[in-house]
Amino acid sequence: MITTTTTTTHWTDVFKTSAGAIYQCDTERCWYVDFGGKVAKFDYRCLLKLRKSVYHIDIEQALLNTTKDPDVEIIFICACDHCYVLSLLQIIALKELLEGTFVMLELNHILHERLCSIAS
Amino acid sequence: MKDLLRIKSLISTEIEGLLNQQVKKEALSSSIYLSMASWCNRNGYDFSSDYFFKQAEEERHHQLKFYKYILDMGGNAISPEVTGIKQEYNSFREVFEEALDQEISVTQSIKNIYARCMKEQDFVTMEFLNWFLKEQREEEYKARRALELFEVIGEEGTGRWQIDKHVGQIKYDSEA
Numbered sequence: 001m002i003t004t005t006t007t008t009t010h011w012t013d014v015f016k017t018s019a020g021a022i023y024q025c026d027t028e029r030c031w032y033v034d035f036g037g038k039v040a041k042f043d044y045r046c047l048l049k050l051r052k053s054v055y056h057i058d059i060e061q062a063l064l065n066t067t068k069d070p071d072v073e074i075i076f077i078c079a080c081d082h083c084y085v086l087s088l089l090q091i092i093a094l095k096e097l098l099e100g101t102f103v104m105l106e107l108n109h110i111l112h113e114r115l116c117s118i119a120s
Numbered sequence: 121m122k123d124l125l126r127i128k129s130l131i132s133t134e135i136e137g138l139l140n141q142q143v144k145k146e147a148l149s150s151s152i153y154l155s156m157a158s159w160c161n162r163n164g165y166d167f168s169s170d171y172f173f174k175q176a177e178e179e180r181h182h183q184l185k186f187y188k189y190i191l192d193m194g195g196n197a198i199s200p201e202v203t204g205i206k207q208e209y210n211s212f213r214e215v216f217e218e219a220l221d222q223e224i225s226v227t228q229s230i231k232n233i234y235a236r237c238m239k240e241q242d243f244v245t246m247e248f249l250n251w252f253l254k255e256q257r258e259e260e261y262k263a264r265r266a267l268e269l270f271e272v273i274g275e276e277g278t279g280r281w282q283i284d285k286h287v288g289q290i291k292y293d294s295e296a
């Protein structure tokens with residue numbers, strides 16, 4: 001008899017914008033970032049590093065920059081497999097996506113805490 | 121949806137940030153005391169020099185305590201950069217005045233972390249900080265006592281020599 005096991009990994013929407021989306025996978029304990037034409041997997045450490053490097057970019061400074069350098073930023077994260085090469089507009093969009101995601105994760109954390117305190 | 125943030129770390133990002141700031145502050149204290157030890161030694165205040173060497177070591181110990189706590193809780197401990205340490209002092213008294221200033225600012229920043237913990241109901245970190253609150257009682261007492269010696273002994277004549285001798289004997293042994 002042939003048994004086929006289908007592992008359905010369930011992704012939960014964390015946050016979505018018109019530019020992209022971030023999903024959480026509980027079984028793998030990670031997040032999938034759908035942005036800039038690819039879906040990339042991030043664990044906890046890497047997601048925090050991504051947030052840090054995106055928040056770190058001085059968008060205002062880049063906008064005021066009148067040199068002829070191309071307006072692209074390369075986001076490379078140590079020990080992560082992914083790298084992004086993004087325009088300024090994309091960086092703003094990614095920042096918005098990450099900000100929303102972390103608000104939702106915070107909210108989820110608060111809900112879990114409240115539920116725990118009610119349950120006990 | 122699982123609470124993955126909580127699974128990975130006991131402390132929040134905000135608390136982690138504040139604790140890392142404190143790591144840096146303790147490292148700064150340690151370097152300041154080391155510089156004071158050098159100045160006192162160069163100017164003939166050997167007891168005070170020893171006193172500051174000991175203080176420098178204590179601050180390093182505090183730094184590591186915070187550092188390891190961050191790591192144990194699942195956070196990212198950041199090894200701090202310490203620059204701009206003052207190497208020269210205008211007077212023997214100035215050294216002790218600045219030592220007290222430094223301790224007061226450390227107490228203040230620990231109180232700030234504590235306040236944030238209360239807001240987040242982070243009782244675990246509050247309990248961890250209790251040790252430091254008690255430690256600051258001792259640290260401020262000693263720094264204040266040293267300055268007091270300048271008042272009661274006076275700097276005239278062999279005053280500074282006497283003050284130096286007594287700095288080496290400062291102790292805090294309150295049972296409270």
Ligand SMILES: [Fe+2]
Pocket residue numbers: 146149178179182226
């Ligand atoms: Fe300290």
Ligand SMILES: [Fe+2]
Pocket residue numbers: 149179223226259
């Ligand atoms: Fe201290």
